[in-house]
């Protein structure tokens with residue numbers, strides 16, 4: 001069977017697109033390996049219009065149910081290969097299943113780097129997105145309002161300063177923990193000094209907390225960093241491997257390049273949406289870019 005549209009990624013972008021396409025009687029299949037951030041986000045999201053205080057997992061459940069009720073198919077699969085051209089795109093899963101579609105939408109999101117303990121990131125997952133360990137300045141900076149906050153930087157010093165600047169408008173006190181020895185530019189150091197932000201270099205020995213809430217970060221050097229809120233500053237690596245396989249231009253940042261605001265690309269019949277596009281990471285933005293891509297895929301199919 002050839003689908004009108006194959007979508008890789010069942011995050012807010014992919015599912016919003018699936019809803020629109022299924023509503024317009026398109027045969028649409030969404031393939032996902034369930035590694036998106038909202039699958040594990042138990043804390044309430046306060047900035048998604050029309051959904052005050054919903055948890056990430058609830059948003060995912062509702063979006064999926066709405067798309068499926070409209071007729072979209074959603075299937076668990078990790079896609080490792082994308083090939084073909086307009087009218088006959090082919091996706092292959094890690095287990096060797098193949099799927100064919102007239103058009104393709106890639107909504108594969110970004111990968112984030114959690115703080116690690118001896119290279120192991122899984123210890124952090126007990127707290128990530130669950131209570132007071134945050135990741136996304138554009139979405140979650142206000143969560144630090146009035147709180148003594150530790151920024152845990154797993155990437156560059158410039159990235160850490162960017163996160164600090166976001167939080168400076170909210171947190172009462174900021175401390176920066178650099179988990180690597182990334183050097184600081186002079187003006188960034190001056191910024192920290194001028195704003196009385198303590199800079200600590202250290203390796204994490206353990207996370208201490210209960211029921212998803214982090215109480216303290218213990219350093220190998222012996223320090224115990226106890227704060228009210230914790231914010232990870234990490235590089236975000238767009239999952240653009242499938243886009244690259246299809247020949248879509250990929251920016252130095254790793255984001256796939258759209259040809260226009262509609263999310264179409266320089267490969268006819270392939271669209272991109274959500275965090276994979278070079279724009280801020282937010283649920284509402286992901287939904288909007290998924291929706292606009294779907295509107296144009298449907299219009300494209302009308303004339304095809």
Ligand SMILES: Cc1cc2nc3c(=O)[nH]c(=O)nc-3n(C[C@H](O)[C@H](O)[C@H](O)COP(=O)(O)OP(=O)(O)OC[C@H]3O[C@@H](n4cnc5c(N)ncnc54)[C@H](O)[C@@H]3O)c2cc1C
Pocket residue numbers: 008009010011012013014031032033034035036037038041044045046047048077078079080107108109110112128129134135136139140239242273274275276280281282283284286
């Ligand atoms: C901890 C945390 C908290 C956040 N809180 C907020 C918030 O409060 N408000 C807000 O607006 N935003 C928040 N965000 C950001 C928001 O979650 C993202 O902007 C949004 O999920 C992006 O949607 P997306 O559909 O583009 O990608 P994603 O949600 O990342 O979904 C992409 C999907 O593609 C799948 N995928 C990728 N590659 C493949 C492949 N090869 N094969 C199969 N499947 C694949 C993944 O499994 C994933 O499920 C938060 C993010 C994090 C990490």
